[in-house]
Amino acid sequence: MTVNSKQAISTRNEEMIVKLKTESGMPVIGYICCFAPPELIAAAGALPYRITGIPGADNSAADAYVEPYGCTYVRNILARAVKGELDYLDGLVISHSCDMVQRLYGIWTYYHPLAYSYMFNVPHQLTPWSKRFFKRELGFFKESLEKYTGNEITNESLRKAIDNSNLNRKLIRKLYNMRKEDKPLFEGSEIIELLIDGGTLPAEQFRKVLEEKLAEAENREAGKEPKPRIMIWGSIMDDPSLFKMIEETGGTVITDDTCIGTRVWDKDIPLTDDLYDGLTSHYFENFQCPRTDRGPGVKRFDYLLERAREYRVNGVVGYCISFCDPHKFDYPDLRDLLKKERVPFLLIDDNYSFEPAGSIRTRLQAFIEML
Amino acid sequence: MLVAGIDVGSLTAEVVLIKDGNIIHYVIMPTGSNSKKAAERALDSALHAMGMKEPDLDYVVATGYGRISIDIADKRITEITCHGRGAVYLNPGVRTVIDIGGQDSKVIRLNDEGKVFDFAMNDKCAAGTGRFLEVMAQALEVGIDELAGLSEKARDTVAISSMCTVFAESEVVSLIARGLPREEIARGLHQSIADRTAGLVRRVGMEELVMITGGVAKNRALVKALNEKLVTTIIVPEEPQIAGALGAALLAQEELSS
Numbered sequence: 212m213t214v215n216s217k218q219a220i221s222t223r224n225e226e227m228i229v230k231l232k233t234e235s236g237m238p239v240i241g242y243i244c245c246f247a248p249p250e251l252i253a254a255a256g257a258l259p260y261r262i263t264g265i266p267g268a269d270n271s272a273a274d275a276y277v278e279p280y281g282c283t284y285v286r287n288i289l290a291r292a293v294k295g296e297l298d299y300l301d302g303l304v305i306s307h308s309c310d311m312v313q314r315l316y317g318i319w320t321y322y323h324p325l326a327y328s329y330m331f332n333v334p335h336q337l338t339p340w341s342k343r344f345f346k347r348e349l350g351f352f353k354e355s356l357e358k359y360t361g362n363e364i365t366n367e368s369l370r371k372a373i374d375n376s377n378l379n380r381k382l383i384r385k386l387y388n389m390r391k392e393d394k395p396l397f398e399g400s401e402i403i404e405l406l407i408d409g410g411t412l413p414a415e416q417f418r419k420v421l422e423e424k425l426a427e428a429e430n431r432e433a434g435k436e437p438k439p440r441i442m443i444w445g446s447i448m449d450d451p452s453l454f455k456m457i458e459e460t461g462g463t464v465i466t467d468d469t470c471i472g473t474r475v476w477d478k479d480i481p482l483t484d485d486l487y488d489g490l491t492s493h494y495f496e497n498f499q500c501p502r503t504d505r506g507p508g509v510k511r512f513d514y515l516l517e518r519a520r521e522y523r524v525n526g527v528v529g530y531c532i533s534f535c536d537p538h539k540f541d542y543p544d545l546r547d548l549l550k551k552e553r554v555p556f557l558l559i560d561d562n563y564s565f566e567p568a569g570s571i572r573t574r575l576q577a578f579i580e581m582l
Numbered sequence: 583m584l585v586a587g588i589d590v591g592s593l594t595a596e597v598v599l600i601k602d603g604n605i606i607h608y609v610i611m612p613t614g615s616n617s618k619k620a621a622e623r624a625l626d627s628a629l630h631a632m633g634m635k636e637p638d639l640d641y642v643v644a645t646g647y648g649r650i651s652i653d654i655a656d657k658r659i660t661e662i663t664c665h666g667r668g669a670v671y672l673n674p675g676v677r678t679v680i681d682i683g684g685q686d687s688k689v690i691r692l693n694d695e696g697k698v699f700d701f702a703m704n705d706k707c708a709a710g711t712g713r714f715l716e717v718m719a720q721a722l723e724v725g726i727d728e729l730a731g732l733s734e735k736a737r738d739t740v741a742i743s744s745m746c747t748v749f750a751e752s753e754v755v756s757l758i759a760r761g762l763p764r765e766e767i768a769r770g771l772h773q774s775i776a777d778r779t780a781g782l783v784r785r786v787g788m789e790e791l792v793m794i795t796g797g798v799a800k801n802r803a804l805v806k807a808l809n810e811k812l813v814t815t816i817i818v819p820e821e822p823q824i825a826g827a828l829g830a831a832l833l834a835q836e837e838l839s840s
Contacts, residue, residue: 560705569647570686574703577662581698 220404220450221263224411228260229299231413238301238360240327243288243315245475245498246306247331247352248490250372253413254364255356261411262297263449264288267564276318282311283563284447284532292319302327302359304352308502309537327359336504337496345495349487366486373480373489375414382421383476386428390465391522394433399441399464400454406471407449439582440465442519444545445530445559446538447471452565453530460576466522468515469530474499501541511541512548519554525582526555528575533562555582583838584634585641587830588621589661590648593684593712594797595620596827597628600835607632608824613684617648625654641838643830647685659833661826662690662701668829669793670696672819677789680779680808680816681825682798684712689782691789702785709745710778712798717747718771721754722764730803733772736765742774750774769803776807783812793817795825 232239240252241262249259264287272290279286291297303325305316313330320328332348334341353364362368386402389395401424409420439462443453449471454464467473478497481489495503505511519527527549531538542558549556557578559571583603589596590613598608609628613620621644629635636654644655645664652658661681669679670692679690685708691700708714719726740762744750750771757767775798792814794805799822809816819825 555699569650570703573647573660573662577660577698577701580660580663581701 220408221265224408225299227412227416228258231258239299240302240304241297241300242304244306244308244312245470246308246333246494247304248494250369250376251353251356251364253372254368255360256362257360258413262288263407263411264563266450266452267566280534282532282534285311285315287563289315289318292323300325304329304331306331307333308500329355333495337506342491342496346487346491349490369486373482373486377479379414379417379421380476380479382425385425387466389428392433393437396428396431396433398458400451400458403454403472404451410471438463439525439579440523442522442524442527443467443469443530444515444527445469446532446535448530456572456575457528460572460579462579465524466518468499468518470500502537512545516552526578529556529558531558531560533560583640584638585831585834585838586625586639587827587834588625588642588644588652589664589826589830590617590621590646590652591683592647594823595624596824597624598824598827598831599628599632600831608827610823618651621648621652641834643834645826645830657837659830662688663698664826664829664833665795666690666692666698666829667832668825669795671828671832673791673793673817675791676793678792680783680792680794681796682711683796687711687779687782689786691786700786702782704782708747710775714747714775715798717751718754721751722768729768730801732765733768733803736769738766739773740766740770742770745774745778772803772807775804776811779808780811788812790814791817793819795819795822797823
């Protein structure tokens with residue numbers, strides 16, 4: 212069931228991007244992780260597309276390249292690439308967010324070269340020097356995109372791309388804000404489905420999806436009973452299964468801290484005099500992926516606690532893809548902090564399949580009964 | 583007021599009937615391949631023994647892995663909440679419940695009001711559960727009931743290093759082939775489950791009193807190994823297997839009186 216619903220979203224998006232490609236004649240540049248700004252891809256006159264996996268799908272095609280104990284998400288994407296499911300991509304941009312994702316880049320481009328590929332380097336520590344490094348990397352990325360597309364990325368075109376995606380951020384914040392109510396108009400899984408559905412697409416297409424949802428939501432009636440309010444924290448989850456399982460077991464997902472949800476969309480990209488400063492601030496300095504070490508003395512999870520209070524969260528469900536080192540590294544600190552703050556916390560460890568569903572449901576339901 | 587609690591696990595299904603606050607009957611049956619039918623069979627047999635019928639029931643709570651498929655249930659509650667409730671009823675002083683069933687093990691922490699405030703479940707495999715013991719009993723060619731007795735006869739322990747049921751089975755087979763006494767292997771197996779369970783207990787922390795529920799609680803050798811490992815005296819209820827169904831029936835009763 213989970214596989215089917217996911218396949219439907221992926222297929223829908225992929226049909227859409229192929230259609231856009233055919234109509235516009237623009238190349239599709241796929242990206243993984245949120246460090247290389249899709250706004251630069253759009254400003255270069257290409258179509259940015261966030262590549263998604265299919266949880267629970269057969270990953271065996273990746274076995275020839277990656278050990279079975281490697282991250283299942285990466286293995287899943289690699290299997291898709293090897294099977295030719297992503298052949299519509301003209302280009303590929305992968306950020307060095309973690310070592311597995313970096314290896315994905317190496318294996319993919321070595322065995323299945325694309326017309327354009329770029330490995331976007333991201334420093335692991337947050338320092339004044341690493342911010343300069345990141346800004347320079349943006350410059351190299353810009354040059355490589357210009358060389359490939361033959362289009363210059365001007366300040367005007369970049370500004371327009373940032374405006375476009377910030378407009379979406381405004382709409383998304385509106386959607387999230389509606390979830391603050393006691394009896395929200397719609398379920399959390401609807402939002403995340405929308406973000407997977409539209410967030411993978413170029414900004415203009417995404418805006419249409421968002422506007423439709425907002426217009427439709429205005430005609431809805433609230434009135435369902437208040438349910439335990441859950442926040443989801445964790446590694447990549449380009450699938451609504453966990454949200455739906457929480458809803459089926461009696462809770463409701465009010466907000467999240469994931470890179471499909473709020474980490475990307477909650478805050479606007481600042482429009483600084485030098486646009487690259489704003490991009491550095493958004494995609495590096497303030498991007499809350501645990502792969503970046505924010506240094507000693509930093510209150511790592513202040514943003515999360517603030518969000519939990521703002522949305523009156525009753526409990527946090529963590530989601531970790533097995534062997535996701537960055538998130539597992541953060542887990543003990545987060546667990547201890549939430550314990551101190553008396554916020555119940557449940558960690559679901561998954562191999563990017565949301566199976567065995569029965570056992571995950573029992574954990575979730577017991578957690579919700581506990582709240 | 584007649585209520586029933588039905589607990590359908592991976593290996594057995596249990597039903598507890600409570601009438602006007604008193605436990606009047608319980609049954610334990612194998613689940614087989616159809617959890618829905620197992621639940622119906624167990625409930626029918628319990629009602630039949632008391633000369634009652636399904637329409638006499640005022641409220642039914644289902645729990646366990648099969649809870650979703652039980653149509654007659656008015657409410658479905660997880661086995662974590664139910665075992666917690668059942669344990670507190672059996673001994674109000676219980677703060678930690680170790681439940682080892684057919685295919686999973688859980689440690690449940692209860693607060694002073696007897697409510698669950700934290701829990702830990704084993705990983706996705708059957709290591710350290712009833713199923714593990716069944717497979718090992720088979721490898722040692724003894725009945726599941728004889729495993730504890732066999733282990734108690736051992737003078738020494740053979741360490742079992744594999745925790746995975748499949749790997750541990752091949753390890754046991756090779757230990758037998760090497761001519762090591764089956765008693766000592768049996769003791770090693772109990773030891774390894776106790777180690778794993780103790781690890782689960784440490785994840786949520788232990789507070790006394792500690793109670794063990796689920797079918798594996800009937801294994802004396804394991805309880806002994808756990809007592810030594812956790813330095814405590816674990817309470818074993820008279821019929822540990824029905825704790826989940828009992829909790830479900832108690833919650834059904836509360837549901838009606840609330």
